[in-house]
């Protein structure tokens with residue numbers, strides 16, 4: 001049996017400051033949801049409210065269809081009674097207990113027999129591949145090992161809802177990749193509902209079945225990783241997701257690209273963004289949103305891909321190429337984007353429907369030396 | 372649940388979900404009664420008619436009167452009764468500060484920054500005077516310098532044919548020297564710590580700016596050292612005005628009164644009104660000096676927080692002064708530890724003081740019977756009263772320090788875990804309050820509140836409980852600070868991890884918090900124990916004949932002029948303090964230096 005989590009109108013204020021301002025979120029049972037957002041946007045606060053470690057100011061929290069906290073109904077279940085698992089960012093292992101005793105703690109509370117406990121502990125340690133460390137103390141473990149113990153401790157009691165607060169942020173790149181694989185397999189096997197907090201869009205993209213992008217205590221957009229990437233609903237989302245970051249053009253500016261985009265876009269559109277990987281260098285395709293002359297100012301290899309830095313009027317534009325680009329700094333080329341590549345935003349930063357994009361515009365280029 | 376607003380119900384459930392808040396409220400009430408109420412009761416005592424004076428004042432007991440204040444401040448007897456003791460108090464306090472500060476900063480610098488011989492050894496050895504009870508030195512001094520003008524045996528010098536003048540034997544001069552020596556370690560630790568943190572910065576500044584060493588010291592080191600120097604000065608000052616034992620032992624023979632001894636005598640002669648005025652004056656001085664500290668450091672702290680990189684252990688070569696510096700440290704160690712202890716020890720095995728002949732040596736004062744001392748015919752170790760007092764000391768001080776240590780941790784837990792910031796602020800402040808109230812004033816405050824039955828609380832005077840409670844209150848500033856910093860360091864995650872796994876409050880505290888904080892708890896118990904075992908000030912006022920402890924027992928022996936027996940008991944107390952300190956450091960890894968930061 002699995003369980004879902006539902007948040008309705010969740011608000012959390014600390015005195016004057018508002019950490020979370022009206023969050024609605026429905027996490028279906030078995031979902032792997034990533035709360036993604038810059039640091040300070042209220043991700044941890046939401047997680048802690050679900051676990052019961054913080055009390056919300058307003059709004060309802062339901063776990064497994066059961067309301068666990070709701071000021072309007074006078075309900076508040078203590079963390080002890082919510083039966084969720086929580087993995088802390090800094091692991092929070094108990095330094096005075098061995099790995100095995102750390103993992104065993106929750107089982108003891110559930111009055112399991114000694115034999116059953118030992119059996120379960122060794123299963124979980126086996127699963128996290130740390131069986132050899134059972135008798136060590138947390139102080140004798142590396143960061144990656146501590147992380148595995150922290151997860152094992154939470155998994156031992158088989159929570160139906162698993163909350164993780166940036167659990168990989170203290171690990172080095174290689175361990176992070178490895179742990180992502182572990183988490184993904186774990187989710188597939190357990191089928192538990194996982195809510196995972198991160199400020200790393202890569203992590204969110206690779207792990208999640210659903211991503212909720214947060215900004216200043218609000219949820220900006222919820223969707224599958226593909227939807228978040230391909231159909232961002234706001235300028236904030238488009239800027240936050242994607243590496244290298246998207247090129248943003250202020251359409252009021254008098255640069256070639258801005259003028260081309262402005263001419264084609266509807267009146268409500270005030271800015272537009274084109275992802276580096278969507279830009280085409282050289283001969284423009286048939287159906288373009290814009291095509292403009294530009295000068296190559298830098299070629300930055302990132303190992304496996306290349307970032308090309310371009311000056312186009314007063315704009316600095318970054319393009320991403322997965323093949324070695326046949327350009328060098330100082331070259332003058334044409335840069336263009338396919339017709340549907342630009343993301344268009346109104347003055348509130350919301351995405352305008354692509355319909356507002358009209359005729360393609362190609363500017364004449366006197367110094368056109370594209371190859 | 373009709374009738375109760377959901378909002379209210381929600382708040383109640385949230386508050387109850389974290390027992391730290393509830394426990395914090397209970398603690399706050401407990402400390403308000405234990406700490407704030409006595410001080411208030413004492414202040415009130417100074418302005419209401421006390422029972423014995425009702426006829427003289429011509430008013431009902433308990434009604435408002437300015438009689439005591441008037442008598443102390445303006446009457447014909449005001450000068451001998453109040454102003455002279457006040458002047459004397461200030462004299463010994465300023466004198467004590469001067470001695471402690473001079474010696475303390477000198478040794479702090481020598482120990483922290485130079486290549487003097489035996490640096491590491493002296494770093495521990497020069498702390499010992501603070502571990503021993505302050506009036507140990509006073510008794511040793513009397514044993515050496517006592518002259519014929521007071522009763523009992525003469526001192527050693529007198530026996531050797533040199534008659535020390537009164538000014539050297541009694542009164543302000545020895546009091547100042549002894550207070551200075553006793554509180555010197557305080558200065559060494561505070562100033563030494565600051566000097567050690569300063570090293571890197573100072574060196575950089577001097578090198579970068581090309582300043583000479585002297586200029587660097589004056590322009591940079593001194594201003595940066597100011598916070599530590601001011602703190603040390605004021606803490607020593609506050610300790611000196613609240614000290615009772617040393618001025619009592621040394622002032623008694625020449626009627627040299629200070630506020631604390633006047634207070635003691637007023638209490639003993641049942642003049643509660645006057646005692647309250649003395650206590651209020653001491654309280655005022657203590658509060659004044661500590662608020663001066665806070666005020667002066669308001670600006671200083673801002674730049675004192677600039678972190679310096681780890682200290683570079685750069686020792687200034689002393690050259691030819693290396694040996695004299697170590698010799699001076701050795702001399703102070705002799706004067707502050709070896710000589711007093713040796714004199715006390717020897718005095719307890721000599722029939723006639725200062726007579727160094729084989730026949731004069733005896734163990735009778737320890738284990739003998741049929742001694743010529745009238746009311747005290749047996750050696751100390753054969754006297755049941757000694758063992759009663761020893762047992763009382765262990766029971767009372769042990770209970771109090773255990774409780775204080777646990778309460779400190781509990782306060783730390785509540786302060787760091789409750790979401791009610793005002794509660795956590797109140798708990799911190801109320802447990803810090805006894806620190807502002809010099810010991811003797813606090814003892815009297817306790818007497819004011821608990822000597823008579825008030826409401827459902829029976830009169831506690833004459834019970835062990837009042838001593839235990841007073842000691843607990845007295846130790847709370849240290850205990851709660853230690854608890855708060857330990858809990859802050861721990862953070863809340865380890866407990867939260869247990870919570871989400873389903874552990875309730877008791878389990879969280881017993882399985883997670885206490886085991887992790889084991890070391891902090893040892894410190895929080897052991898340091899109050901050491902300080903309690905040698906505490907005379909509180910006990911002198913609060914202990915009744917039935918609840919005698921070692922310190923009051925030795926005081927009574929002294930008052931009866933049984934110097935040998937008194938010294939023997941004091942030696943036992945010193946052994947307990949010192950043994951406790953050593954044991955703690957060796958077995959439990961308690962950091963004794965942390966106890967001085969209070």
Ligand SMILES: Nc1ncnc2c1ncn2[C@@H]1O[C@H](COP(=O)(O)OP(=O)(O)O)[C@@H](O)[C@H]1O
Pocket residue numbers: 014017018019037038039040041042043044045046
């Ligand atoms: N106990 C607290 N008191 C006051 N403000 C807090 C507290 N906890 C968090 N905040 C504030 O709430 C906001 C959200 O914090 P948090 O949820 O930790 O962000 P994130 O996890 O996304 O980095 C931040 O601005 C933070 O400063």
Ligand SMILES: [Mg+2]
Pocket residue numbers: 040043044045165166
């Ligand atoms: Mg966070």
